[in-house]
Amino acid sequence: MTTCPKCRAETATPLCCSACGALVAPERAPTPFEVFGLEPGLTVDGAALKRRLIELSRRMHPDFFATGGDELRELAERNTAELNRAYEVLANELERADWLVRALGGPDERTERALPQAFLMEVLEWNESLEEARRSPASPTARRALESLAAALAKERERQVAHLRAALVPTPERGSPRLAEARKELNALRYVERTLGEIRALQLEASTAQS
Amino acid sequence: MGFLQLNVLNQIEPLAAVGIDLGTTNSLVAVWENGRPKVVHPEGDNGYVPSAVYFPADGAPIVGKEARERAVFDPEHTIFSVKRFMGRGVTDVAEDLKGVPFKAHSGKNGVIEFDVRGRKLTPQEISALILEKCGEVAARATGGRALQKAVITVPAYFDDAQRQATRDAARLAGIEVLRIVNEPTAASLAYGLDQKKQGHVAVYDLGGGTFDVSILAIEDGVFRVLSTNGDTHLGGDDFDRCLVGAALTELSHSVDPRKLDDPAFRQALRLAAEKCKIELSTYPEAEMHIQIPDSNVQWRRRFTRREFEVLTKVLVERTLHSCRRALADAKLEPSQIDEVVLVGGVTRMPAVRAAVQQFFGREPHTKLNPDEVVALGAAVQAHVLSGGTRDVLLMDVTPLSLGLETVGGAVAKVILRNSTIPCQATEGFTTYVDNQTAIDFNVLQGERELAADCRSLGRFRLSGIPPMPAGLARVAVRFHIDANGLLTVTAKEQSTGVTARIEVQPQNGLSDADVQRMLANAYEHAKDDFAARRAAELVTEIGTMLRATEKGLAEAKPQLDRETILDIEDAMKNARNACEGRDARELQRARDAFEKATLPLAAVLMDNFAKKALTGKVIGEV
Numbered sequence: 017m018t019t020c021p022k023c024r025a026e027t028a029t030p031l032c033c034s035a036c037g038a039l040v041a042p043e044r045a046p047t048p049f050e051v052f053g054l055e056p057g058l059t060v061d062g063a064a065l066k067r068r069l070i071e072l073s074r075r076m077h078p079d080f081f082a083t084g085g086d087e088l089r090e091l092a093e094r095n096t097a098e099l100n101r102a103y104e105v106l107a108n109e110l111e112r113a114d115w116l117v118r119a120l121g122g123p124d125e126r127t128e129r130a131l132p133q134a135f136l137m138e139v140l141e142w143n144e145s146l147e148e149a150r151r152s153p154a155s156p157t158a159r160r161a162l163e164s165l166a167a168a169l170a171k172e173r174e175r176q177v178a179h180l181r182a183a184l185v186p187t188p189e190r191g192s193p194r195l196a197e198a199r200k201e202l203n204a205l206r207y208v209e210r211t212l213g214e215i216r217a218l219q220l221e222a223s224t225a226q227s
Numbered sequence: 228m229g230f231l232q233l234n235v236l237n238q239i240e241p242l243a244a245v246g247i248d249l250g251t252t253n254s255l256v257a258v259w260e261n262g263r264p265k266v267v268h269p270e271g272d273n274g275y276v277p278s279a280v281y282f283p284a285d286g287a288p289i290v291g292k293e294a295r296e297r298a299v300f301d302p303e304h305t306i307f308s309v310k311r312f313m314g315r316g317v318t319d320v321a322e323d324l325k326g327v328p329f330k331a332h333s334g335k336n337g338v339i340e341f342d343v344r345g346r347k348l349t350p351q352e353i354s355a356l357i358l359e360k361c362g363e364v365a366a367r368a369t370g371g372r373a374l375q376k377a378v379i380t381v382p383a384y385f386d387d388a389q390r391q392a393t394r395d396a397a398r399l400a401g402i403e404v405l406r407i408v409n410e411p412t413a414a415s416l417a418y419g420l421d422q423k424k425q426g427h428v429a430v431y432d433l434g435g436g437t438f439d440v441s442i443l444a445i446e447d448g449v450f451r452v453l454s455t456n457g458d459t460h461l462g463g464d465d466f467d468r469c470l471v472g473a474a475l476t477e478l479s480h481s482v483d484p485r486k487l488d489d490p491a492f493r494q495a496l497r498l499a500a501e502k503c504k505i506e507l508s509t510y511p512e513a514e515m516h517i518q519i520p521d522s523n524v525q526w527r528r529r530f531t532r533r534e535f536e537v538l539t540k541v542l543v544e545r546t547l548h549s550c551r552r553a554l555a556d557a558k559l560e561p562s563q564i565d566e567v568v569l570v571g572g573v574t575r576m577p578a579v580r581a582a583v584q585q586f587f588g589r590e591p592h593t594k595l596n597p598d599e600v601v602a603l604g605a606a607v608q609a610h611v612l613s614g615g616t617r618d619v620l621l622m623d624v625t626p627l628s629l630g631l632e633t634v635g636g637a638v639a640k641v642i643l644r645n646s647t648i649p650c651q652a653t654e655g656f657t658t659y660v661d662n663q664t665a666i667d668f669n670v671l672q673g674e675r676e677l678a679a680d681c682r683s684l685g686r687f688r689l690s691g692i693p694p695m696p697a698g699l700a701r702v703a704v705r706f707h708i709d710a711n712g713l714l715t716v717t718a719k720e721q722s723t724g725v726t727a728r729i730e731v732q733p734q735n736g737l738s739d740a741d742v743q744r745m746l747a748n749a750y751e752h753a754k755d756d757f758a759a760r761r762a763a764e765l766v767t768e769i770g771t772m773l774r775a776t777e778k779g780l781a782e783a784k785p786q787l788d789r790e791t792i793l794d795i796e797d798a799m800k801n802a803r804n805a806c807e808g809r810d811a812r813e814l815q816r817a818r819d820a821f822e823k824a825t826l827p828l829a830a831v832l833m834d835n836f837a838k839k840a841l842t843g844k845v846i847g848e849v
Binding site: 070073074077078079080082083093094096097098100101103104216220223 | 405406446449451548551552555608611612613614617620621622643646647648649650651652707708709710
C-alpha cells in the first residue's frame with residue numbers, strides 16, 4: 017500500500033491514487049504485481065487484468081494530461097509506460113513465471129541453461145523435420161509435416177506448462193530448489209515458443225504463396 | 228506571412244487544435260466543431276492540398292493544386308510523393324528515385340536532398356511547405372485564423388526515423404505537434420465515434436504510397452490497438468506504375484526509347500495512368516491516351532478492368548499477407564473480426580474491395596469517405612489532447628521491435644512489436660573483456676534476428692566504467708517509447724552511476740542544429756522570395772512610368788527648363804539600368820528618384836490638363 021501525497025488516502029497502486037485520482041511519482045520502480053495491486057503469484061485472472069489496465073489507463077494516460085504542463089505530462093507518460101510494461105509481464109504466463117523465478121532469487125537463463133532430460137531427444141527429432149519443411153514450405157508434404165509438428169509442439173507445451181505450474185504454485189520460498197526446476201521448464205518452453213512462432217511464419221508464407 | 232499579420236492586426240483567435248493528414252498524394256486538415264470532426268475547407272473548394280511543390284525560376288515555391296498542374300509542363304522542378312523519402316536514405320528509395328523526374332542525392336547524415344534550381348531541399352523542408360499550405364487553406368476557410376497546434380498522422384508502420392522526420396517537418400512549418408498518431412488508428416476513431424460500435428475492427432488503409440492494417444478492440448470509448456502491420460512502400464503510386472510499365476513496354480516497340488525517357492513525357496504518362504486507374508474503379512473499361520514527344524501522334528490504349536486487376540494482383544496479395552500477419556499477432560481468426568473499415572483512395576478499386584471481402588469473409592464498411600476519415604480521426608484526437616473530453620481513450624502500439632546489437636551481430640529484443648505505448652523496458656548488459664571501460668551500443672529496429680538485417684537507429688557509447696574483471700559491471704539500458712512512438716535510450720552503469728543518454732538521432736534524420744539552420748534559411752529564402760516578387764513589381768511599375776514620361780515629355784518639353792529635362796532624362800536612364808539588374812533595393816531607389824525628377828513634369832501636365840478642361844475640351848480628347 018502507498019499513501020497518496022495529495023489526499024493521504026491509502027492507494028492500491030503506487031502510480032495513481034484510487035481515492036482522488038492524482039498521479040503519484042513512485043519512490044522506487046514498482047514491481048509489475050504492485051502496479052496492478054496484486055500479490056505475486058503465477059495465477060492471474062486475465063480478464064480482470066485487462067479490465068484493470070483500462071481502468072488505470074483512463075486515469076493516467078498522457079492524452080489526458082496534455083494541457084497540464086510539462087511536469088504532469090511527463091509523469092503521466094512515465095507512469096503509463098510503467099503500467100504498460102507491467103501488463104506485458106503479467107498478461108503472459110511465461111513472462112510472469114520468468115519474473116517470479118528472478119524475483120525469488122532463482123537462476124536466470126544464463127546461469128541455468130539446462131533443459132529437462134526427456135525434452136532433448138525430442139528436440140533433435142523436431143529440428144530435423146523443421147529443417148526439411150524450411151526447404152520448401154509450400155509443398156504438400158511440408159505442409160502436412162508442419163501441421164503435425166505444430167500439433168506435437170502444442171501438446172508438449174501443455175505438458176511443460178503443467179510442470180511449470182507444479183513448480184511455481186503455490187509460490188515457492190526464496191531460494192527453493194523448485195525455482196531451478198521452473199527455470200529448466202522455461203528454457204524448454206522458450207524453445208517450443210520460438211519453434212511454434214517459426215512454424216506459424218512458414219505457414220503464413222505458404223498460404224500467401226498458395227493464393 | 229500575410230495571415231500572421233492579419234492575426235496580429237485583428238486579434239483573431241487562432242484555430243482550435245486541428246488534425247492533419249499529411250498524405251503521399253493529398254493532405255487535409257480537420258477540426259472538432261459543434262460536437263463532431265469536420266474537414267476544414269474554404270467555400271467552393273474541397274480543402275485537399277495535393278502534396279506537390281513547384282519551384283518557379285524566381286519567386287516563392289508554389290504548393291498544392293497549382294503545383295500539381297505545373298508538374299506536367301515543368302516536371303524537373305516539381306517535387307511530389309515526398310512522403311516516400313521521409314527519414315530514408317538514397318539506397319532505401321533507389322527504385323522510387325528512378326521513377327521520378329526530379330534529382331536527389333545523399334546529404335549530411337544520409338538525409339536525402341533534392342536539387343531544385345541550385346537549392347538543396349530535404350524531404351522535411353518540402354513537407355514543411357505542404358504543411359504551411361495546409362495552414363494557409365485553413366486560414367482562408369476560417370477568415371484568417373492561424374493554425375498553431377496539430378495532431379499529425381503517419382502510417383502505422385512508419386519507423387522511428389520516419390516519425391522524427393515528420394515531427395521535424397512540422398517544427399519547420401512552425402506548427403506545434405500535439406501528437407503523432409497512426410493513420411489507421413485515427414481512422415478507427417472517426418469510424419468508432421460515427422458508428423458507436425463495439426468489437427474487433429480491422430482497418431485496411433491503402434493510401435497513395437503506404438499500406439497499413441491495424442486490428443483494434445473497441446469498447447466503451449477505449450480504442451485499443453491489438454496489432455499492426457504494413458508496408459511503407461506500397462500504395463496507389465505503385466498501382467499507377469503497373470499501368471505506366473505496361474504502356475512503356477508497348478510503346479518501346481514503336482517509339483525511340485530516348486524519347487520515352489523525357490521527364491515531361493514520363494510525368495504526363497504517370498498522370499494518364501492515374502486517371503485511367505481512377506476511371507477503372509467506376510467503369511469496366513478506360514482509355515489511356517498520351518501525346519508522343521516531338522510528334523503529333525496520340526497513343527491510345529483501352530485497358531479493361533480485368534487486365535488492370537491482373538497487372539496489380541501481386542500488389543493486392545502483398546496487402547493480404549500483411550493482414551495475415553496482423554491477425555496472427557492479434558491471435559484472431561478473420562471470422563472474429565466484426566467490421567472491416569476501408570481507408571485510402573485505392574480502396575475504391577473493386578478488386579481491392581473484393582479481395583478484402585473474401586479475406587475477412589464480410590462486406591467492408593464503406594460509408595465513410597476513405598480520403599477524409601484519417602484527418603477526421605486526427606481532429607478527434609486533437610480534441611482529446613486539448614482537454615475536450617475524457618470519454619475517448621486511444622491505446623496504440625509500436626509497430627516494430629526494438630533492441631540492441633549483441634556480441635556476434637545478433638539482436639537482443641528489448642521491446643517487442645505491438646507493445647502498447649507509451650512503454651519502457653530495461654535490459655541488463657555487462658563487459659566482456661577485463662578492464663573494459665566503455666561499451667558501444669547499436670540501437671536497432673526491426674523483426675529480423677541479425678543486426679545487419681535490421682535498421683540501425685543510432686549508435687552510442689557508455690564510457691567511464693571503472694576497470695574491473697569482465698562480467699562484473701552491471702549496465703542497465705532503458706528504452707522508453709513515448710506516446711508518439713518515438714524512442715529515447717538511456718544507459719547506466721549501476722555500481723558507479725555513470726550514465727549516457729541519447730535522443731536517438733536516427734540515420735537519415737536531422738539534428739536539432741539542422742532544424743534551427745533550416746528555419747533560419749527558410750526565413751532568408753522567404754525574404755529572398757519576397758524581394759524577388761517586389762523586384763518584379765517594380766520593373767513593371769518603372770516600365771509604365773517610362774512610357775508615361777516619354778509621352779509627357781513629347782507634349783510638355785517646351786514648357787520645362789533645361790535643368791529639369793536633364794534631371795528627368797538622367798533618372799530615366801538610371802531606372803532603365805536598374806531594371807537590368809533586378810535588385811529590389813536598387814530598383815526601389817531608382818523608382819523613387821525617377822518619381823522625384825518627374826514631379827515638375829507632372830505639375831505642368833496637370834496644369835495643361837486643367838486649362839484644356841476649362842477651355843471646354845472633353846476629357847476623352849486630352
